[in-house]
Amino acid sequence: MKILVVDDFSTMRRIIKNLLRDLGYNNTEEADDGGTALPILQAGNFDFLVTDWNMPGMSGIELLKAVRADERLEGLPVLMVTAESKREQIIEAAQAGVNGYIVKPFTAVTLKEKIDKIFERIEA
Amino acid sequence: MTSYVDDEILEDFLIETSEILERLGDELLGFEKDPENSEILNSIFRGFHTIKGGAGFLGFSSLVNSCHKLEDIFNLLRQSQIKIDSGLMDLILQGSDYVNVIISALREGNEEPSQDDELIHKLNEYLLSCHEAGDQLVEKAMVDVEVAGEAFSDSDDAELEAMITASLSRREKKSSGLASVMESTEKSVISSDSLAETITEEEFEQLLDTLNAKKEDKQASTDMTEAPPQVTKVEKSQSAALAVTRKEKKPSTVKKADTTVRVDTRRLDDIMNLVGELVLSRNRLTALRDNFNDKKVIQAISNLDIVTADLQSAVMKTRMQPIKKVFGRFPRMIRDLSRSLNKEVDLVLLGEETDLDKNLVEELSDPLIHLIRNSVDHGIETPAEREKKGKHRVGKVVLSAEQEGDHILLKITDDGKGLDVEQLKIKALKKGIISDEKASTMTDSECFELIFMPGFSTKESVSDVSGRGVGMDVVKTRIAKLNGSIEIESTLAKGTNIVVKLPLTLAILPTLMVVVNGRKYALPLSIVNEIFELNTKKRSVVGGKDVILNRGKAPPLFFLKTWLSFDYMMIGREAKDEQVIMIQAGNQSIGFVVDQVIGQEEVVIKPLGVFLNGVTGLAGATITGDGNVALILDIPTMLRSRNYH
Numbered sequence: 001m002k003i004l005v006v007d008d009f010s011t012m013r014r015i016i017k018n019l020l021r022d023l024g025y026n027n028t029e030e031a032d033d034g035g036t037a038l039p040i041l042q043a044g045n046f047d048f049l050v051t052d053w054n055m056p057g058m059s060g061i062e063l064l065k066a067v068r069a070d071e072r073l074e075g076l077p078v079l080m081v082t083a084e085s086k087r088e089q090i091i092e093a094a095q096a097g098v099n100g101y102i103v104k105p106f107t108a109v110t111l112k113e114k115i116d117k118i119f120e121r122i123e124a
Numbered sequence: 125m126t127s128y129v130d131d132e133i134l135e136d137f138l139i140e141t142s143e144i145l146e147r148l149g150d151e152l153l154g155f156e157k158d159p160e161n162s163e164i165l166n167s168i169f170r171g172f173h174t175i176k177g178g179a180g181f182l183g184f185s186s187l188v189n190s191c192h193k194l195e196d197i198f199n200l201l202r203q204s205q206i207k208i209d210s211g212l213m214d215l216i217l218q219g220s221d222y223v224n225v226i227i228s229a230l231r232e233g234n235e236e237p238s239q240d241d242e243l244i245h246k247l248n249e250y251l252l253s254c255h256e257a258g259d260q261l262v263e264k265a266m267v268d269v270e271v272a273g274e275a276f277s278d279s280d281d282a283e284l285e286a287m288i289t290a291s292l293s294r295r296e297k298k299s300s301g302l303a304s305v306m307e308s309t310e311k312s313v314i315s316s317d318s319l320a321e322t323i324t325e326e327e328f329e330q331l332l333d334t335l336n337a338k339k340e341d342k343q344a345s346t347d348m349t350e351a352p353p354q355v356t357k358v359e360k361s362q363s364a365a366l367a368v369t370r371k372e373k374k375p376s377t378v379k380k381a382d383t384t385v386r387v388d389t390r391r392l393d394d395i396m397n398l399v400g401e402l403v404l405s406r407n408r409l410t411a412l413r414d415n416f417n418d419k420k421v422i423q424a425i426s427n428l429d430i431v432t433a434d435l436q437s438a439v440m441k442t443r444m445q446p447i448k449k450v451f452g453r454f455p456r457m458i459r460d461l462s463r464s465l466n467k468e469v470d471l472v473l474l475g476e477e478t479d480l481d482k483n484l485v486e487e488l489s490d491p492l493i494h495l496i497r498n499s500v501d502h503g504i505e506t507p508a509e510r511e512k513k514g515k516h517r518v519g520k521v522v523l524s525a526e527q528e529g530d531h532i533l534l535k536i537t538d539d540g541k542g543l544d545v546e547q548l549k550i551k552a553l554k555k556g557i558i559s560d561e562k563a564s565t566m567t568d569s570e571c572f573e574l575i576f577m578p579g580f581s582t583k584e585s586v587s588d589v590s591g592r593g594v595g596m597d598v599v600k601t602r603i604a605k606l607n608g609s610i611e612i613e614s615t616l617a618k619g620t621n622i623v624v625k626l627p628l629t630l631a632i633l634p635t636l637m638v639v640v641n642g643r644k645y646a647l648p649l650s651i652v653n654e655i656f657e658l659n660t661k662k663r664s665v666v667g668g669k670d671v672i673l674n675r676g677k678a679p680p681l682f683f684l685k686t687w688l689s690f691d692y693m694m695i696g697r698e699a700k701d702e703q704v705i706m707i708q709a710g711n712q713s714i715g716f717v718v719d720q721v722i723g724q725e726e727v728v729i730k731p732l733g734v735f736l737n738g739v740t741g742l743a744g745a746t747i748t749g750d751g752n753v754a755l756i757l758d759i760p761t762m763l764r765s766r767n768y769h
Contacts, residue, residue, distance in 0.1 A: 008174065009140060009174045009177065009178055010136065010140060011133060011136045011137040011140050011141075011178045012174075012177060012178055012181070014132075014133050014136060015133060015178075015181050018130075018133070052177075054170055054173055054174075055170075056167070056170060083173060083176065083177055084322065085322040085323050085324075086321070086322060086323070087321045087322060087323040087327075090323045090328060090331075091323070091331065094328065094331045094332060094335055095335065099332075101328070104177045104180050104181065105177075105180035105181040105183075121332065
């Protein structure tokens with residue numbers, strides 16, 4: 001599975017990549033905000049997108065909306081990383097077509113649960 | 125620690141966090157000056173938010189807590205629920221200082237310091253008072269809390285969705301699922317006293333179910349109704365258009381991310397050392413060039429000479445950092461200083477982009493802090509005093525940096541009261557630093573030099589601002605250590621101007637090679653003003669001391685051989701063709717006599733071994749072009765050790 005990790009904080013990208021690696025996902029790439037992520041997504045065959053919410057330039061929610069608006073990416077599963085599970089924020093993301101959210105900080109176990117749940121739902 | 129947090133990640137986190145904090149420092153002050161600037165506000169909010177996020181993963185709870193509170197305050201600020209005042213600003217700065225304290229402790233390899241309970245308490249109290257004071261308006265605004273602070277408005281979307289849902293879904297769908305979640309959301313948010321109401325896993329799953337069902341509904345009903353799909357299409361193309369414009373704006377950052385690489389400075393130091401060795405080999409080869417008859421060899425050596433010079437400057441550039449690194453902390457310092465001294469001071473920074481060697485940037489910070497403190501503490505008058513003198517009540521301190529050839533010039537200019545020559549003399553006499561006789565013959569610039577004397581302080585009582593156990597003499601020594609010089613000019617009642625001159629790099633030193641008693645010595649070229657032949661007619665004795673007549677003045681003259689030789693038989697014996705080197709020491713010119721001047725040579729400074737370490741007057745050693753060792757002289761300390769200032 002090819003995964004794109006989007007976060008403006010490079011330490012966070014590394015942490016998430018390491019967590020994914022622990023789960024056996026070794027094929028990851030990084031982008032530092034929505035603006036850089038979108039062309040990468042459009043160019044490569046990604047199976048999964050993990051994106052932070054709060055980023056300068058193009059934020060996570062904007063990226064999500066742009067992904068859903070792109071015919072080629074419409075079906076890409078998106079996991080949103082947030083600092084808090086604020087209700088209105090999550091509702092907004094859900095309406096924009098997010099597949100799941102995960103609250104920082106999280107462990108590999110939680111991440112696995114989230115990913116599994118997303119694919120369960122997609123396959124159902 | 126878990127497997128995803130290794131030392132490398134910790135190091136990365138600390139480096140990145142330090143960068144964010146540095147930026148935050150600037151932004152916080154910018155924000156105080158321009159509180160309406162939402163861009164700065166959002167950026168500050170995001171800064172603390174980012175640090176908090178990373179700290180959470182690394183398990184730094186004090187850091188998470190402090191950043192969280194600050195983030196909350198900035199959230200309220202950016203929603204215009206509270207206004208900034210200097211009291212709140214102090215609290216915020218205190219908070220960000222504490223975050224800095226934690227990070228520097230971690231950087232030094234210490235444990236995370238325990239939470240500053242008093243600070244957290246203060247922050248908590250502040251946040252609590254904001255909520256208590258919150259009226260209807262505040263609560264209403266809270267509904268819009270944290271829509272990621274971006275242009276997208278949740279409510280618009282929600283309304284649109286609601287419209288679509290209303291026109292499409294069946295009655296029974298509407299009563300459950302999304303609508304109920306939304307309703308309860310609004311209720312709970314309005315009634316809540318916390319910043320944000322959280323959503324549970326189950327609710328989210330339920331929400332996804334509802335949205336999925338709705339989507340299916342929508343698809344099913346597309347054939348029946350024409351209008352709604354158009355609405356969705358418009359929405360889609362809008363966001364698509366938005367994505368496109370964003371993309372067009374982005375390319376510069378995309379490139380930036382691709383072209384930079386983070387390199388450990390130790391690696392750069394290694395490269396610099398190797399280049400240093402290469403420079404030495406090059407020097408040797410060029411010295412040997414004349415021994416070769418083969419034109420091709422000579423050409424190859426010349427080529428090597430040029431390439432080495434280019435390589436040297438290229439490597440040097442990789443170590444360059446804008447002086448902004450140091451300058452960046454001064455606005456904050458001036459703010460704190462003027463508040464504690466009840467003065468009003470404007471700081472103007474010029475030439476922040478000027479690059480200089482990383483090590484120099486670090487070494488410069490303390491001396492500059494001291495000089496600027498001094499300008500504000502001793503130079504700038506109180507607003508009342510200034511107005512009485514007909515000056516603008518706000519004092520001005522200008523800090524500028526510019527490159528001049530292979531040097532950097534740093535100027536600190538204030539429009540304060542200037543140095544009072546008579547007062548300086550009185551003080552110096554009282555402290556026994558100068559004699560009566562000397563005082564009567566001192567020029568103004570010699571008087572200004574007095575402030576660099578050890579044990580000299582222009583204020584009777586040392587204030588907690590300038591006098592932190594170090595004086596201007598320490599500043600001078602530090603700058604001399606960097607092969608730099610410091611000069612001072614001042615006009616009474618008009619202000620003071622301090623000029624610091626520094627080499628661009630510490631690693632390679634341009635020197636003047638001279639011969640004394642048959643030995644080679646290197647003098648830092650930066651302090652050499654003039655070289656001429658010693659003409660006995662120009663020598664004279666004034667007050668029992670040797671002087672040399674030069675350009676209408678009679679600066680003191682010293683024979684380096686008497687200072688350097690251990691062979692007393694050599695002393696007094698005068699060699700032929702002696703040369704005088706005029707050296708600039710502070711505001712003064714001094715002549716040194718050497719046996720022979722060889723010429724300019726760039727040398728790599730090598731530390732002296734155990735035996736010679738600490739010998740006054742020696743800055744180090746180097747290997748010369750002919751393969752011999754030459755000592756590098758440190759004239760300023762040499763003068764000081766002979767009680768000649």
